[in-house]
Amino acid sequence: MGQWPRDLRPRLGADLAEAIVAGAYWLREPGPDAELTIAYCGAVAPEALAAYQAVTEDIPKPGSWRSPRPDRLHRDWRAYRARGEIGVAERLLARLRLGAALVTVGDFHPATLSRLGAVAGTAVVPLGVDRFGQSGDIPDLFRAYGIDTEAILDAAARACLTALRGSA
Numbered sequence: 001m002g003q004w005p006r007d008l009r010p011r012l013g014a015d016l017a018e019a020i021v022a023g024a025y026w027l028r029e030p031g032p033d034a035e036l037t038i039a040y041c042g043a044v045a046p047e048a049l050a051a052y053q054a055v056t057e058d059i060p061k062p063g064s065w066r067s068p069r070p071d072r073l074h075r076d077w078r079a080y081r082a083r084g085e086i087g088v089a090e091r092l093l094a095r096l097r098l099g100a101a102l103v104t105v106g107d108f109h110p111a112t113l114s115r116l117g118a119v120a121g122t123a124v125v126p127l128g129v130d131r132f133g134q135s136g137d138i139p140d141l142f143r144a145y146g147i148d149t150e151a152i153l154d155a156a157a158r159a160c161l162t163a164l165r166g167s168a
Contacts, residue, residue, distance in 0.1 A: 022088035023073030024065060026095070028052065031061025033097055035160055039065035039113055041106040043138075044147050048105055051152035059160070063096065070112050077119065093120035101159035103127065105152055123162040125155040 019025040030037055036059050040048035045066070052064045067073055073089055080087030093116065096102070102124040104113035110128030117124025129145045142148040 019088050019092060020068070021072070022076040023069035023071065024067040024089065024092060026063060026092060027066045028062075028064035030063030030095060030097075030100070034061050034063055034100060035059050035163065036101045036103070036156055037063035037065055037096060038152065038156065039067060039102060039104045039116055041067040041070050041108070041113060043107045044105050044142065047142060047147065047149045047152060050149045051156065054149070054153055055156050065092070067113060070106070074115075089116065089119050096120050096122060099163050101125070101156070101163040103152060103155045103159050105147055105155070107147065123159055125159040125162070127151060127155055
């Protein structure tokens, strides 16, 4: 495990410290019957958090997952999997109810976090940047690439509908 200042690690707790070092953690854990989790990384944090706040009006206790280091999360997952063990991603995602929907979003390729759906065994709608060359301010670019708050809310609705159809 990485190095932590001696006074910070005990306040975080061993599980949270391990999850952060491994590359992801629950910002808001989902409730026991939560229908949706929004997983995000990068500069889209304000948009993802705004979308999370908006969905709490209609969906009780959705989850919010932050991945500050998706590269580490992937390496951790592969290392544990190679040893036949359960990694941080599986332990965290085990908190999702069976059939819950997952939206992943970041200012990177949509596939970067989309594998979380396979890890969790749940429907996923991945959002991200799959083309380049646009110029503009951040809100315009996020809208053009489909990673703004409205796009995340639309993806959440699609993910919930997909999960609902899958459970029928």
